[in-house]
Amino acid sequence: MSSATAGHVSPGHADHGHDDHHHATPTGWRRWLFATNHKDIGTMYLIFSFVMLLEGGTLALLLRTELFEPGLQFFRPELFNQFTTMHGLIMVFGAIMPAFVGFANWMVPLQIGASDMAFARMNNFSFWLLPVGGIMLTASFFVPGGATAAGWTLYAPLSLQMGPGMDLAIFTMHILGASSIMGAINIIVTILNMRAPGMTLMKMPLFCWTWLITAFLLIAVLPVLAAAITMLLTDRHFGTGFFNAAMGGDPVLYQHVFWFFGHPEVYIMILPAFGIVSAIVPAFARKKLFGYASMVYATASIAVLSFIVWAHHMFSTGMPVTAQLYFMYATMLISIPTGVKVFNWIATMWKGSMTFETPMLFAVGFIFVFTMGGFTGLILSVAPIDIQVHDTYYVVAHFHYVLVAGSLFALFAGTYYWLPKWTGYMYSEKLGKLHFWSSLISFNVTFFPMHFMGLAGMPRRYADYAAQFTTFHQIATIGAFWFGLSQLIFLYAVLRCYAGRGERAPAKPWEGAEGLEWTVPSPAPFHTFETPPEVK
Amino acid sequence: MTPEQKRRNRTAGLVLFAVVAAIFAWVIFRGSDFLGGVAGLTGR
Numbered sequence: 001m002s003s004a005t006a007g008h009v010s011p012g013h014a015d016h017g018h019d020d021h022h023h024a025t026p027t028g029w030r031r032w033l034f035a036t037n038h039k040d041i042g043t044m045y046l047i048f049s050f051v052m053l054l055e056g057g058t059l060a061l062l063l064r065t066e067l068f069e070p071g072l073q074f075f076r077p078e079l080f081n082q083f084t085t086m087h088g089l090i091m092v093f094g095a096i097m098p099a100f101v102g103f104a105n106w107m108v109p110l111q112i113g114a115s116d117m118a119f120a121r122m123n124n125f126s127f128w129l130l131p132v133g134g135i136m137l138t139a140s141f142f143v144p145g146g147a148t149a150a151g152w153t154l155y156a157p158l159s160l161q162m163g164p165g166m167d168l169a170i171f172t173m174h175i176l177g178a179s180s181i182m183g184a185i186n187i188i189v190t191i192l193n194m195r196a197p198g199m200t201l202m203k204m205p206l207f208c209w210t211w212l213i214t215a216f217l218l219i220a221v222l223p224v225l226a227a228a229i230t231m232l233l234t235d236r237h238f239g240t241g242f243f244n245a246a247m248g249g250d251p252v253l254y255q256h257v258f259w260f261f262g263h264p265e266v267y268i269m270i271l272p273a274f275g276i277v278s279a280i281v282p283a284f285a286r287k288k289l290f291g292y293a294s295m296v297y298a299t300a301s302i303a304v305l306s307f308i309v310w311a312h313h314m315f316s317t318g319m320p321v322t323a324q325l326y327f328m329y330a331t332m333l334i335s336i337p338t339g340v341k342v343f344n345w346i347a348t349m350w351k352g353s354m355t356f357e358t359p360m361l362f363a364v365g366f367i368f369v370f371t372m373g374g375f376t377g378l379i380l381s382v383a384p385i386d387i388q389v390h391d392t393y394y395v396v397a398h399f400h401y402v403l404v405a406g407s408l409f410a411l412f413a414g415t416y417y418w419l420p421k422w423t424g425y426m427y428s429e430k431l432g433k434l435h436f437w438s439s440l441i442s443f444n445v446t447f448f449p450m451h452f453m454g455l456a457g458m459p460r461r462y463a464d465y466a467a468q469f470t471t472f473h474q475i476a477t478i479g480a481f482w483f484g485l486s487q488l489i490f491l492y493a494v495l496r497c498y499a500g501r502g503e504r505a506p507a508k509p510w511e512g513a514e515g516l517e518w519t520v521p522s523p524a525p526f527h528t529f530e531t532p533p534e535v536k
Numbered sequence: 537m538t539p540e541q542k543r544r545n546r547t548a549g550l551v552l553f554a555v556v557a558a559i560f561a562w563v564i565f566r567g568s569d570f571l572g573g574v575a576g577l578t579g580r
Contacts, residue, residue, distance in 0.1 A: 115537065118545040185552045189545050194537075223556050227563035257563065 025526045033128075036120035038105045039524060041127050043422070045102030046415075048130050050491075052094030053408075055138065057484050059087040064480040067473045070465050080463035081149035082141065082165075088152030089169065092269070093176045094134055096407050100272040101183045103414055104211050106422065108187060110517040110524060111205045113196025113533045118189040119182075126182035133175040140168035151461060153262065156243035156254040160235055167236070170229045177222045184218035187211055196516070198535035202296070205515050206289065209296050210275030213303045217264045217271075220307075225261040228254060252317050259310035267306045269403060270370075271299055273410030274341055277363045279515070280417050281345050284360035285352025286512035291344040298337035298344075305334045315383045316390040324383040331381035335374065342371055357510075358432030362413030365440050366406060373401025376451070391461075394454025400447045405440075412439070412490065420505030423497040424523035431493040438486040445479030 026034070035041050063083050066075050075083070105123070109116055117123045140147040145163025148154065159166055191212045195204070204212075231242040232254070241247025243254045274295075282289045289295065311319060311327045345367050354360070376398040380386050389395065412435070419427050449472040450458075458469050465473065496502055508518035516535070520528050537545075 119549060122549075181556055185549055185556075188552060189548045193541060193544050193548060219552060219556055220559065223560035224563050227560050230560075231564060 035124055035127075036116070037526060038109050038117045038120070038123065039422075039526070041117075041123050042102045042105030042107075044127050045098050045105055045130075048127075048134070049095050049099035049102060052090050052098070052134060053487075055134075056087050056090035056095055057487065059083045059090065061480060061484055063087065064477040066463055067465070068477045069474075070467050070470055072464055075463065077463045078149060079146065081151075081461060082147040084461050085149050085151050085169075086137065086141070086147050089137060089148075089173075090134075091403070092152060092265070093173065094130075094137070096269050096403065096411075097176075097180060098130055099411050100211075100214075100269070100407075101180070101187075103207075103272065103276070103411070103418075104183070104187050107418065107517060108190060108208055108211060109194070110421075110520065110528060111208050111515055112191060112194065112199050113516050113529050113535065114190055114194035115528065115530050115532075117186050118194055119186050122182050123186055126179045126186070129175050129179040129182075133172045133179070136168050136175070137172040140165040140172075143168065153255075153258055154229065154232065155258070156232060156235070156251045157245070159232055159254075160244060167233070170233050173229055174226060177226050180218055181222050184215035184222075187215040188219070191215075196529065196532040196535050199516075202293065203535065205275075206278035206292070206295055206299075207272070207275035210271045210278070210299050213299050214268050214271045217268050217303050217306070221261040221264045221268075224257060225265075228257040228261065231257075252314075255314050255317060256311065259313045260307075262313065263310045264303070264306040266399075266402070267302055269407045271302065273366070273370075273407045274299065276410045276414040276417070277345065277366055278341075279513075280359045280363040280413055281348050281367075283417070283510045283513040284357060284363070285349045285354050287348055287352040289344065290347035290350075291340070294340055295344055298340040301337040302334060305330065305337070309334065312381055312383075312386070315386045328381055328383045332378065335378050338374055342367060342374075353512075357416075358427070358429060358436055359413045359417035359510075361433065361436040362409050362416065365436065366409040366413060369401060369405030369409065369440070369443070373398055373406060376401065389454050391459055392454035393450040393458045393460055396460050397447050397450035397454060400450075404447070405443055409439070412436075415490075415494065417510070418517070419494065419497055420509040420522050421517055421520075421524055423500075424505055425497040425500060426503040426505050426509060427493050427497050428502060431489055431496070435486060435489040435493060438489065439483060442479050442482035442486055446476050446483055447479070449475050 025031075031040065032044060035044065062075070063080065066073055066080055105117065108114075137147075143164045145165055147165040148159070148162055148169040150159040150162060150166065154166075154169065191204070191208055195201075201209075231240070234240040235242050235244055235249070241249040243249045243251050245251060278289055278295060309327055309331045311323065312331045315324055315327070345363075349364075356364070376394070380389070380395065380398055416427055416432055419425075453469050453472045453476075456469070458465055458472075505522040507521050509522065510518075516529075516533060517524070519533065
């Protein structure tokens, strides 16, 4: 981060031009139902996303239980496919995305010196849409025919043929998408209009930068998803034929429209993670972030490139060789700005006075394991290889390395880093470290064997498999249960802080941390920066 | 939040909502052809 420091921070009740609703601290259930405070809404986002993580995780463990042995043990293939689909939808739209919005709600106003988000009431509405969507999606298991089983991508023509569970999934994605769009608009306007005096864009912490760029990505691609699933809906119920070949439509067209959303979506789930890691690495290396400006430009480059690579998800659908070559090379280009980031994190650590508290462990773990996911992504961008391993466990391994060891590890890192600010108490370092090592090892036990299974031809989304894959599947299942149980350590460590157990946290618990959030007491008071701080 | 800040926030918010609506409409009416056409698939 740049040398932004708070010259003067007054927590007092300045009386010029402030909203009245900022001055009272509501209590009881009204505090949460009618919440307009960014910290309360951030907390609710984080609780919701953790609940969804547990639900999605439970589905994953059900899948792994079935896959422990070849043959069908517990679930019919139809139900297995429903679990697979719902696991993906819940993790992407219910867990990872809302968790990052929760972080943005908590930290963006604190980091830019704003008193709250720009649209406090819309913030409340965008949160409360989430439980509605979550309940609808979960309820779809109980409608005739069960939940959608078309995979999280909801590909046509399969998605045109399913029962009412599919309609519920479409409505849910509309609702969750609307929530994310409102959240993105709120974040953009807050960052552009509500920064403290002196907080220029190039002095902003990288977490705010990555979120600003992510919010623009959301604005650009969520309407594309909304349009794609609206077309699915009209094809299903209103006689249109966008994706129906019998009516002159094109099912492959759905894939193009979906992935025009879907690839930037991958970066929506990873760019804020880059921001969190970029806050933590300098704090525990006790050095300024190496190449701040290049980090900003690299983030923007990744976002721009993410719009022009979508068809690398579709090499096997058949496309002209020139198109394959274009999408292959364009995809490879993304490794350049990503490499800039990894280089800068390592350069920041180089000759730093490093200590390895839990946030730093998760950040370093992120860099190591995410980079492995990045490399397998590079391998998958090579069209001839991708055609061989398309829809195999190699792809499953790749995206779990990016989304679990990437996004989820960064979320853990950020939680441990800012937990003292949120709760006023230090977490137990012993529990944190146990959580890290247990998660890192069990994650690799779960997903590393999947590379070999994929290369040997094990297809994804299958309830049954040939006997030669048994050992690797059993290792993966053991790892999955181990990983799942490890998250109970995290839950306990966080609840301990909220229960007021542990050491009291000072305003700035990390020696090397920089930024306005560390100038307010821990826990952060209900109202902060009502008088904007001066940033020099 | 000052009244001036509120006014600027509202304007920015409305512009962004308009962008979202425009992209949604474009994808349904024109974008599908475009996205499929780029990869030479739809033949339109």
